[in-house]
Amino acid sequence: MKKKVFSLLMAGVMAFSLAACGGSSSTESTDSADSSTTESTESSESSDSGSTASGSVRLLNGKPEIDSQLQELAAKYKEETGGEVTIETIGGDTNASDELKKMYQADNMPDIFVIEANQAATWDGMLADLSGEAWTNDTDYELVDKSMGTIGFPYTVEATALAYNADLLEKAGIDPATLTSPDAWNKACETLDSKKDELGITAVFGWCAEPANLGWSSGTHVFGQYLDAGLKLDDTTYIDMLNDGGKIDEARMKKFAEFIGMMNKYSDPALLVDGTYDNQVAGFASGKYVFVTQGNWINGGVTGASDYSGFKMGFAPYAFDDGFDTIIAGPPSYWTVYSKGNVDGAKTFLQWVSDDSAQDILVNKAGLISPFSDCQYAAADPFYASIKSYMDAGKTSGWHTMLKKDGLQNETCQVFADYAKGTIATADDFVSTIKKVIESYYAN
């Protein structure tokens, strides 16, 4: 009898624990689904007033470096409006879009999430149209899709071009404003190269084409210069060609290849093929390189380095053809609103983010550059003055490199690496190889 009771108990416990395991997740999702539905109805009633609680909003952030500032943002939002915002951060090597797919399958979608421009199509029909929101009048950088409307909220502007060390250029007697043609670049490189010892530099360029960990840099950002350098913000000529079955403009690519060839020639061979992001940024910070092929996101790494001398910095264009004088600037990713989530709560929050007190945190604490024209804060970013001058002069090109086919950067970065290593010897070979690689990638 005792045995019987015991075994019965055991069976019961086992079944219960299992069922609990199986059930608990569904209970949880029930809870959240439940609360979000009730709260969104609540918020739709109260969204006009704005100041009352508009339901809890979950935001999926893809930038781990600003996680703590976003938490602060959420706290401030709660303090000012009473609204709840939960920040969830995905970062490091985890791909936010991959994580989002898991969340979608688990019916656990955040209300606001981060996407890159070329991922919009995958979420077709699930993103809320944000057109008509007040903040859209204050920025040129929102993500607009022809069929889906205004879907992306720009939370930052990032710029990429050839970052330079202004102090070294001044010492060498080179005005960065003149670097708008291949000839000017070649001359400047020769001058700098001949004054290596005098300036105390290792190489002119800190350009790293290592593919395994820095493929995003060469394959996305540097390649993006082929797509956009010298073009107007909304000029999509070359990205349209690329997305039409992987076509490239060979003449333009050849000039681009010659420019990259010049960079290869004047680069630090220790960094060029085997370097790391850390070495690249550290080398720039310590004045070993005059130019570095990154964007303004390196600011923290540079100014935080122990041997940073306090030099000024700015951006020079990839002028691989005469008269190219633009840098790529814009939001590399956007916040979008999930249409089945708490849309009104999300809209209220985004409107608040575009306003003064939130911009204060994003600009002054997170170090972001505001995409909003009514933002009164000047970013602490050392590149800000340079970026602002390009933005004011209308000399910014788009981040159309984010619209290329997913994963293309992993293919092209290898071509950059081979070119840097010398396996691909000439600019013509570079063009024919990259053409072949891109075409076969688009064909598959």
Next chain:
Amino acid sequence: MEKEYKISNGNKPVSLLCLVAGVVLFVTALVMDFMGTGNTLRGAFLVLGAVGIFFGLFLLPTEKHHRRIINVIFLFPLLFAFAVTVIIPLVLGIGYSFTDWDGIRMTKIVGFENYAKMFTQPSFIWSILITFLFVVFNMILVNLVAFLLALLCTSKIKGLGFFRAAYFLPNLIGGIVLGYIWQFIFSNVVTKWTAALFNSQYSMLSDTPTAFIAIIIVYVWQYAGYIMLIYITGLNTVPGEVLEAAAIDGATPLQTLFNIKIPMIAPTVTICTFLTLTSAFKMFDVNLSLTNGTGSVADFLGSYLTNGTEMLALNIYSTAVVENKYSFGEAKAVLFFIILAIVSIIQVRITSSKEVEL
């Protein structure tokens, strides 16, 4: 026994009540789930329903099926976990491989299109080829190194415990971490040597063939210690009197090794061979963190390949996750599953026939 059944028999109403209530609660919970109602009691219903069903089944007054019911109840945790983590994903995965699923939704069934497509993709064929090459190299090298280490660790040198632990330790470090550590070693330390020896300016990892060698080195370094332990166990089972008899007959150490030790641990060799075989096929983490599949191949089937060191598992991962083609990745994964299943079946056949001989 008789008494116990009587207890069960006596609970017929309770049993039926539990069963009915359990089923009702369970079904209600599921219906609520599918209807998408936000009722928070849903989870509790599901749990209580499941408990009710089990309880009812347990008390069911049947002498014929009692044992079977008990067996099922006790097996349930394992079966449930196995189904949720293995069977259901496998079936779903095979299903998805015939669609155009992109991780979010699917619009149509494409039949065998994904399967046909993967064999026209030079980069995938290259991945298959180098995976097989990697498996062959690894099977030989890991076993050789592990066996030599095992011989060393069963000899009478000092500090045996230390050596065993030291050789086994790399296996305890996760593959990702290990890959990054070795990446640093290859691109900083080893480059200095290769620069001096071969006058090559760049690291081993920047060239496809040498990067491939680098992966093999790291993998052997990681895995040999584990296989060594199995060989040590095998070598320890060789009876002392046989070795003693051989020594008295004047066998040299080499003769002892080739004529006595190796034949006597033949089953261990088979096991180790298949262990290295399957694990080398599934190699992913070191590949990801050491080279991330980079490396160029100038001309392979008319294509310029950029995934020179990308093995099958990594190819599947990047197809699905990086290139955002989930169904295509699933199709490749199904092929991968078939290859591994064949290898495993052969393994089971061979090892079981060996066991019969013994």
